[in-house]
Amino acid sequence: MKEEELPQVSTATNPDGDARLPTPAHDASSVIRRAPQTPPDKPEGFHVVGKAMAKTDSFTRVTGQDKFADDIFLPNMLYGKMVRSTVPHAVLKRVDASAARALPGVVAVATGADILVRYGILPSSPDEMVMALDKVRYVGDPIACVVADDELTAEEAAELVDVEYEALPAIGTIDQALRDDLPQIHENPRRTNNIHKEAHLEFGDVEAGFAQADRIFEDEYFFEGNTHAPIEQHAVVAQYGGDGKLTIWCSTQTPHYLHRIACAVLGMPGSQVRIIAPPVGGGFGGKTEPFAHELAAAYLARKTGRPVKIALNRQEVFYAHRGRHPVRFKLKTGVKNDGTITAIHLQSWLDGGAYGSYGVATTYYTGALTTVTYKVPAYKFDGCRVFTNKPPCGPKRGHGTTQPRFALENQLDKIADALGLDAAEYRKQIAVDPYTSTVNGLRVTSCGLRECIDAACERTQYKTKRAAMRRGKGIGIAASAYLCGAGLPIYWNDMPQSGAMVKVDRGGGVTVFAGTSDCGQGSTHMLAAIVAETLGIDVMDVSVCFGDTDLTPVDLGSYSSRVTFMAGNAAREAAGKARALIAQAAAAKLGSAQERIGFAGRRVYDLDEPSHALTFIAAVQLAEAQFGTLATVGSYWAPKLAAGYKGSGVGPSPAYSYSVAVAEVDVDLETGAIQVEKITLAHDVGRCINADSVEGQIEGGVYMGLGEALMEEWPFRAGEHKIPNLLDYKTLTSLDAPPIEAIIIETDDREGPFGAKEAGQGPLNPVIPAIANAVADAIKARIHSTPITAEKILKALDASSGSTLRLKKMPASQPPPPVPA
Amino acid sequence: MTVAPPKVLTTLDVNGAPVQVAFHPNKTLLEVLREDLGLTGTKHGCEMGHCGACCVLVDEQPVLSCLALAIEMTGHKIRTVEGLATNGHLHPIQQAFAECGAAQCGYCTPGFLMTGAALVEQHGGLSETEIREAIAGNLCRCTGYTKIIEAIQLAATRMERAASSGYSK
Numbered sequence A: 001m002k003e004e005e006l007p008q009v010s011t012a013t014n015p016d017g018d019a020r021l022p023t024p025a026h027d028a029s030s031v032i033r034r035a036p037q038t039p040p041d042k043p044e045g046f047h048v049v050g051k052a053m054a055k056t057d058s059f060t061r062v063t064g065q066d067k068f069a070d071d072i073f074l075p076n077m078l079y080g081k082m083v084r085s086t087v088p089h090a091v092l093k094r095v096d097a098s099a100a101r102a103l104p105g106v107v108a109v110a111t112g113a114d115i116l117v118r119y120g121i122l123p124s125s126p127d128e129m130v131m132a133l134d135k136v137r138y139v140g141d142p143i144a145c146v147v148a149d150d151e152l153t154a155e156e157a158a159e160l161v162d163v164e165y166e167a168l169p170a171i172g173t174i175d176q177a178l179r180d181d182l183p184q185i186h187e188n189p190r191r192t193n194n195i196h197k198e199a200h201l202e203f204g205d206v207e208a209g210f211a212q213a214d215r216i217f218e219d220e221y222f223f224e225g226n227t228h229a230p231i232e233q234h235a236v237v238a239q240y241g242g243d244g245k246l247t248i249w250c251s252t253q254t255p256h257y258l259h260r261i262a263c264a265v266l267g268m269p270g271s272q273v274r275i276i277a278p279p280v281g282g283g284f285g286g287k288t289e290p291f292a293h294e295l296a297a298a299y300l301a302r303k304t305g306r307p308v309k310i311a312l313n314r315q316e317v318f319y320a321h322r323g324r325h326p327v328r329f330k331l332k333t334g335v336k337n338d339g340t341i342t343a344i345h346l347q348s349w350l351d352g353g354a355y356g357s358y359g360v361a362t363t364y365y366t367g368a369l370t371t372v373t374y375k376v377p378a379y380k381f382d383g384c385r386v387f388t389n390k391p392p393c394g395p396k397r398g399h400g401t402t403q404p405r406f407a408l409e410n411q412l413d414k415i416a417d418a419l420g421l422d423a424a425e426y427r428k429q430i431a432v433d434p435y436t437s438t439v440n441g442l443r444v445t446s447c448g449l450r451e452c453i454d455a456a457c458e459r460t461q462y463k464t465k466r467a468a469m470r471r472g473k474g475i476g477i478a479a480s481a482y483l484c485g486a487g488l489p490i491y492w493n494d495m496p497q498s499g500a501m502v503k504v505d506r507g508g509g510v511t512v513f514a515g516t517s518d519c520g521q522g523s524t525h526m527l528a529a530i531v532a533e534t535l536g537i538d539v540m541d542v543s544v545c546f547g548d549t550d551l552t553p554v555d556l557g558s559y560s561s562r563v564t565f566m567a568g569n570a571a572r573e574a575a576g577k578a579r580a581l582i583a584q585a586a587a588a589k590l591g592s593a594q595e596r597i598g599f600a601g602r603r604v605y606d607l608d609e610p611s612h613a614l615t616f617i618a619a620v621q622l623a624e625a626q627f628g629t630l631a632t633v634g635s636y637w638a639p640k641l642a643a644g645y646k647g648s649g650v651g652p653s654p655a656y657s658y659s660v661a662v663a664e665v666d667v668d669l670e671t672g673a674i675q676v677e678k679i680t681l682a683h684d685v686g687r688c689i690n691a692d693s694v695e696g697q698i699e700g701g702v703y704m705g706l707g708e709a710l711m712e713e714w715p716f717r718a719g720e721h722k723i724p725n726l727l728d729y730k731t732l733t734s735l736d737a738p739p740i741e742a743i744i745i746e747t748d749d750r751e752g753p754f755g756a757k758e759a760g761q762g763p764l765n766p767v768i769p770a771i772a773n774a775v776a777d778a779i780k781a782r783i784h785s786t787p788i789t790a791e792k793i794l795k796a797l798d799a800s801s802g803s804t805l806r807l808k809k810m811p812a813s814q815p816p817p818p819v820p821a
Numbered sequence B: 001m002t003v004a005p006p007k008v009l010t011t012l013d014v015n016g017a018p019v020q021v022a023f024h025p026n027k028t029l030l031e032v033l034r035e036d037l038g039l040t041g042t043k044h045g046c047e048m049g050h051c052g053a054c055c056v057l058v059d060e061q062p063v064l065s066c067l068a069l070a071i072e073m074t075g076h077k078i079r080t081v082e083g084l085a086t087n088g089h090l091h092p093i094q095q096a097f098a099e100c101g102a103a104q105c106g107y108c109t110p111g112f113l114m115t116g117a118a119l120v121e122q123h124g125g126l127s128e129t130e131i132r133e134a135i136a137g138n139l140c141r142c143t144g145y146t147k148i149i150e151a152i153q154l155a156a157t158r159m160e161r162a163a164s165s166g167y168s169k
Ligand code: FES
Pocket: B043, B044, B045, B046, B047, B048, B049, B050, B051, B052, B053, B054, B055, B064, B065, B066, B067
């Protein structure tokens, strides 16, 4: 073919705009894929929201093209290694880095004395240093940082840093931390023990509530600590430019909070520091605060003028931790004979590890959401978080609400049994009603708790099975609620919690800018879907620019299940403003009323006469000609919901999601081995933006809950984490994970974007007590601590039968037959 | 003090093409792929053989690249996630992972894709149990494995259908 014979492409503007886009190799419209297992009812008119579709970023994920933090390699880059404490509790006598400095290839070493600033994610507990100055508080506590030309040299140099300790007694348990005769991990002249935070709250007439009760149940529970174990190990790259600006790429769920703290720690103005959050390879709450290695990399990049990368190894990830607090509970509940709750008194003791982290909030969270699932007229809560010489605990999926939920739902089943009530019907009977408020001043909006119970029971034939199962087989139910974003930011301010910008290009592409971080939960797709829905275009027409403090408006981050509700609402507002401009221009052209302009299928049309239409591109160009550059903003402020008492800032949320799990288990009564046969989970998501993502979040939450229920542990020996690796730290593999059935319930929240709430964290919470209740059904004995292991089951069986330890009844082991020659 | 042994210049066969690369002979295949060849699609979650994130194919068999020395790879065919798509068309396993939502954060995904690709390319008529067994060495913390198993099944079905209609990959 000759050149002249080739088709000609005109770049002159087509007056109608050309909406016939070339079909990309993987056109979004061709990748709808399976009907969701549980198609929720869709109101007429949504063309993106609620559909099950591949996330917009799925296609780059499966090609390996996405750059995670550790995939960034910059020219002339140095590699850093943290020197970490090898003892749990000690005074630092001497840190001598001279041998390390002398090693060829080593470029710089920093120690505690270099950065004399104390910080903490919560303004109320600024108790961390980038590197320890005079004391170490857990095995793994950072002491120094070495940077070298390559990683091996940095590792070797780190070994050469000579550290002299003067050992102090290590505090390893809650009981030890409460004692008055042991040294304080953090000096506190107002106390004689290692209590970090105490909270005491009382609502309604608790004494009268217990006096009115026909029955009072009192139990103790223990929830074991565990960790997020994201597959991506934390990594950071920091670069200090010739212009004096510092850029930090980092696996973080909270770029904005890192921005604030990096500026404070390094003494730099916000305008000179840029945080970029690339895609995060799993967070689950574990990457929501600044880590020492991130700040050390930034400091050393500035000091050396060369880019610095620090990538944690798996052992260090276990030390960075910020995982689930181990919590001990005392739970007292008063009920009438019909099961009506008259009062609850909940006491919690949290093992916080060595630093504050989010712990003040966690403490309140162990008590705050007790009242949002069932009607509780009087409630008393006493919480106490202690310091121990272990890696700091923090927020993990379900932040502080997962542990009490195990206790509450476990005891509720016991109450139902004692009163002869069906556990599912009983929960429906006492469930909170939508659009009410709780005794501790929390506003409940949409609530699909009863619908979730019905759906999960119906799907599993709960009642038939519960009545008919043989001993050893069990079915159990549990319910829970979770936040759709913390009502307050972690530092006091009146600014919006989320901002978004929408820019409409005259070629028909739309970019949404938001400070969110995508840790796999699907926030990028969610933003694209909300904007595409508002503007009547395909999700693949929308690009999302996220998590960059230079480019994107502030979003507080991917924690407390806040992103869909808050960033989603901000994006919706921004897109709505762009839509209004485009509609105004289109209305003039079409001679229609602006309110009668609709957007769908990349067309802008008259709702009363849909054939009377412009392409989206044509309408955009008219609007740009009329109004100038099309760029709009949206902001989300949560309604002011805090009740005003001390601690009332933790718990309020613009909405709560509700989840109900039904677990089916088969327990081997001889060995105690538990086989989870199936988990069915119904989740009130408000409205799902993408059914596939919601299902994925439910399945992931169930999986993570199962690990906590059955195997994940946080064990220490002589102050040292016993199993800081992914082989010994047991998680479920594909062979352990049972079938999971997700049921999506929609309640259309009045304030959520298109009615949406959350799905990232809520579905984890009911799984653990559902397993506990199913095991209790199977063995007719209750287990009051996690994880629920074979050993505990055998002990419980023995205790309930009064026999001696079952293990003793096993036949004496036979020596193996001789190996044939 | 250990000094890194001098670099060696070797030719490796990566994604169907020979590539000359100089690296320290104590480096793992994972390190050479990511650091010396810029193929950062292959991930790592432990570098101890525990997580499966670093899985690549060596002579079409899944291998944990964090446990293999790159120097031992001469004469073997290495395939990474970057080598799955051909001429801009995703491999059926990639297409299925994207469609099914099998990649949430996507960090474990390259490892699962390579294990899955070896499975669906070499075996037909896969049962769910066979898939579960094949991927038991790959950890995922996001998905609960449900959609990963669905995706492998979908890819297997499509490839069988394509093969029976006379079209090979
Ligand atoms: S990085 Fe190779 S198995 Fe984890």
